[in-house]
Amino acid sequence: MAITAAMVKELREATAAGMMDAKKALVECDGDMEAAVDWLRTKGLAKAAKKAGRTAAEGLVAVAVSGGKGVAVEVNSETDFVGKNAEFQGMVGSIANAALSVNTVEELAVANIGGKTVTEVVTEKVATIGENMGLRRMAALEGDLVVSYVHNAVTDGMGKIGVLVALKGGDDAFGKQVAMHIAAVNPAALSEADLDASVVEKEKQVQMDIARESGKPEAVIEKMIVGRMKKFIAESTLFGQAFVINPDLTVEAAAKEAGAEITGFVRLEVGEGIEKVAEDFAAEVAKTMGS
Incomplete structure (x- = not known):
C-alpha cells in the first residue's frame, strides 16, 4: 500500500511520534493506522508520544564552527535541569556537529548520527530521560572568518544564548567582542537595509x-x-548600536578601526517565542507526585 504524506501526518498527530518513525510504522504495517500505533508502542516510542504534549521551552543552544562555516542549533527540553544533564549535552553536541553538513533544520532532522536520524536519536532520549524534547531551530553562517560565542556556557560550545559572527578581515578576538555585544544587546538586523x-x-x-x-x-x-x-x-541595527566594549564608537566604527567588515550574524536564545505555561511551584510538585 502506498504511504501518503496525509497518512504520516495523521499518525503523527495521533501519537506525537517523529515524522520518520511514523512513516516507518506505516510501512511496516502496510498502512494500517491502528497497527501502526501499536507498532510505535512496541518500539518504545509511545512513552515519547505521551510526553509530547508538554511545553519544551528550556534546553540548550549549541554552536560549532568548521573552516568558514558556523552553525547554531536549539534543542529544547521541559526543564532547565535537563540542560545540565551530561547525556543531554552529549546529544546536543552531536546534533550541532551533524548540522555542519546540512543547511536547514529539515535536513538536520534526517541527518545521520551513529546510524540513526537526528529525530530518532532525540525520540530515544525522550524515552530515556523522561521529558519532552525536540530539535527546534538551526541557523548556518558562512564567511571568510566565522567566530562563535556562547553566553553563560554550561559546557564547551553550548548554553542559553549562542552567537555566530562572520567577518572579512579582523581576527578571532574582535569577532568574539562583537559576538558578546550581540548576545547582550540583541540587534534586530545587521544594517538599516536588513531591517x-x-x-x-x-x-x-x-x-x-x-x-x-x-x-x-x-x-x-x-x-x-x-x-x-x-x-x-x-x-x-548592529552597525548603528553603541559598541558595548567602547560605547564611544558604533559597532560599525569599531569594525573599521579593527580592519574588519562584519558580513553577518546569528543569535539564538533558548525558548525565544515559545509561550510558557506559568505554574506555581506547589502545583508543579503536586503534578509531579501524581504522575
Missing part, C-alpha cells in the same frame, strides 16, 4: 501618533519623526 520594512513602518506610525498628541504642526512633527526614526534604526 524588516513592515517593522520600520509600524514604528514610524507609532511615533507619528505620539507626536500628534503633542498638538504640534505637521511640519514640526515631520522633523521630529526624522530624528526619532534615526534613533530607532541606530538602536535596532
